[in-house]
Amino acid sequence: MAATATAGAAVRSAAAPPPRQYKLAPQSELRVEVLPDAPLRVRLVAGTTEIFGTELPPEGLVPVPPRSKIAIFTWHGATVELDGVSESEYTSDETPMVIYVNAHAILDARRAGARVAAVQGGDLEASQGPRVIVVGPTDSGKSTLCKMLLSWAAKLGWKPTYVDLDIGQGSITIPGCISATPIEKPIDIVDGIPLEMPLVYFYGHPNPSINADAYKVLMKELAKTLEKQFSGNAESRAAGMVINTMGWVEGLGYELLLNAIDTFKANVVLVLGQEKLWKMLKDAKPNIDVVKLHKSEGVVLRNSKYRQRTRSFRIKEYFYGIANDLAPHSNIVNFSDVSVYRIGGGHQAPRSALPIGAEPVADPTRLVAVNISTDMVHTVLAVSYAKEPDEIISSNVAGFIHVTDVDIQRKKLTYIAPCPGDLPSRLLIASSLTWYEA
Numbered sequence: 001m002a003a004t005a006t007a008g009a010a011v012r013s014a015a016a017p018p019p020r021q022y023k024l025a026p027q028s029e030l031r032v033e034v035l036p037d038a039p040l041r042v043r044l045v046a047g048t049t050e051i052f053g054t055e056l057p058p059e060g061l062v063p064v065p066p067r068s069k070i071a072i073f074t075w076h077g078a079t080v081e082l083d084g085v086s087e088s089e090y091t092s093d094e095t096p097m098v099i100y101v102n103a104h105a106i107l108d109a110r111r112a113g114a115r116v117a118a119v120q121g122g123d124l125e126a127s128q129g130p131r132v133i134v135v136g137p138t139d140s141g142k143s144t145l146c147k148m149l150l151s152w153a154a155k156l157g158w159k160p161t162y163v164d165l166d167i168g169q170g171s172i173t174i175p176g177c178i179s180a181t182p183i184e185k186p187i188d189i190v191d192g193i194p195l196e197m198p199l200v201y202f203y204g205h206p207n208p209s210i211n212a213d214a215y216k217v218l219m220k221e222l223a224k225t226l227e228k229q230f231s232g233n234a235e236s237r238a239a240g241m242v243i244n245t246m247g248w249v250e251g252l253g254y255e256l257l258l259n260a261i262d263t264f265k266a267n268v269v270l271v272l273g274q275e276k277l278w279k280m281l282k283d284a285k286p287n288i289d290v291v292k293l294h295k296s297e298g299v300v301l302r303n304s305k306y307r308q309r310t311r312s313f314r315i316k317e318y319f320y321g322i323a324n325d326l327a328p329h330s331n332i333v334n335f336s337d338v339s340v341y342r343i344g345g346g347h348q349a350p351r352s353a354l355p356i357g358a359e360p361v362a363d364p365t366r367l368v369a370v371n372i373s374t375d376m377v378h379t380v381l382a383v384s385y386a387k388e389p390d391e392i393i394s395s396n397v398a399g400f401i402h403v404t405d406v407d408i409q410r411k412k413l414t415y416i417a418p419c420p421g422d423l424p425s426r427l428l429i430a431s432s433l434t435w436y437e438a
């Protein structure tokens with residue numbers, strides 16, 4: 001492995017280094033970490049390369065989004081040029097890409113089989129393409145593998161559905177959500193996952209243990225909606241799903257993985273980087289394919305503080321755009337114009353009020369009306385598509401607002417939203433997700 005690294009801190013204060021070229025051997029990659037505030041651009045000089053499954057265009061400088069950690073991989077050899085400062089950059093010829101692309105080839109054959117079955121009038125089972133769920137501990141490269149599988153499939157003309165169950169580091173929308181969206185072309189290097197029509201269900205916390213039952217119910221609702229969409233669309237049914245998951249694989253985390261496999265009727269489980277998890281899932285799910293894949297050494301480890309910061313950035317990006325190029329709209333509503341609900345909880349009945357031996361349980365999916373208070377300032381509220389409060393848990397959300405001020409005296413709530421005008425609904429869902437403008 002050849003390695004040249006630049007220490008970010010040392011370079012940051014110095015002037016930007018001149019553009020430099022890397023000649024990459026076949027099946028090797030250039031790994032780059034981008035700083036939060038210094039632009040970095042990449043240009044293909046010769047050959048062909050891809051970033052997580054999406055080909056780099058043959059001409060022009062491509063801006064790499066701030067804070068991203070990427071690998072510029074080549075199958076047949078290439079020369080690339082980097083322009084700007086980076087946190088680190090080095091090349092490696094040890095990658096699991098051949099194994100990953102082989103997995104893709106097997107999935108592709110299944111999609112083709114499903115399409116043939118659909119044309120021949122086969123049953124729903126035969127015409128169902130692969131439903132792949134990618135599991136593994138944190139920082140094993142799950143989100144990255146999902147991107148590659150989706151982009152490779154889209155490049156061949158499939159429109160697979162991307163399902164993201166990771167409420168901590170989700171890649172479709174803000175944290176605290178589970179969501180799905182069709183991927184119709186390779187994922188854009190700059191813009192990321194397309195956001196035209198995501199189907200989003202709001203859980204409201206970055207951690208599933210806060211209300212695991214609600215998390216399960218929301219998965220069920222999302223799966224139900226997708227099932228309905230698939231039944232009327234043979235093409236997306238054959239393309240199947242790629243399901244991304246959280247890195248929590250022990251205890252309740254493991255139980256939720258099993259639940260996700262069942263709920264979405266996954267028929268292929270790809271396990272990254274953990275032998276034990278692979279063995280457990282293989283034993284637990286003998287009737288589906290549970291496949292162990294190597295983790296890439298290029299995957300960058302991120303500590304919990306970094307994750308927390310990423311969550312904050314995701315919320316900011318929702319309102320201000322990835323490149324800080326959007327301007328959110330500020331608006332004021334009267335308390336009486338909106339109703340805010342929280343999913344689950346409510347006050348538990350005191351033990352003394354229960355029959356002897358009974359345990360107090362708060363209904364995890366009950367909708368509890370919450371009073372608007374100054375505690376809500378800096379938090380995110382979801383705007384539900386529900387028509388009635390009791391439909392909130394089974395409804396997806398239109399989008400999010402960020403509370404910037406609560407005036408108790410005048411009974412007014414000030415918020416920012418990505419678009420101007422009235423809210424599409426008066427039913428809002430409270431959350432524990434916060435973002436501080438400073």
Ligand SMILES: Nc1ncnc2c1ncn2[C@@H]1O[C@H](COP(=O)(O)OP(=O)(O)O)[C@@H](O)[C@H]1O
Nearest residue numbers: 031069070071139140141142143144298299300
């Ligand atoms: N081969 C690679 N080279 C450089 N960075 C990588 C590589 N593979 C993944 N990464 C980066 O490592 C980080 C963690 O990977 P990710 O796929 O998000 O892990 P997980 O979803 O399992 O937590 C991401 O920022 C990703 O872009």
Ligand SMILES: [Mg+2]
Nearest residue numbers: 142143166169
């Ligand atoms: Mg991930």
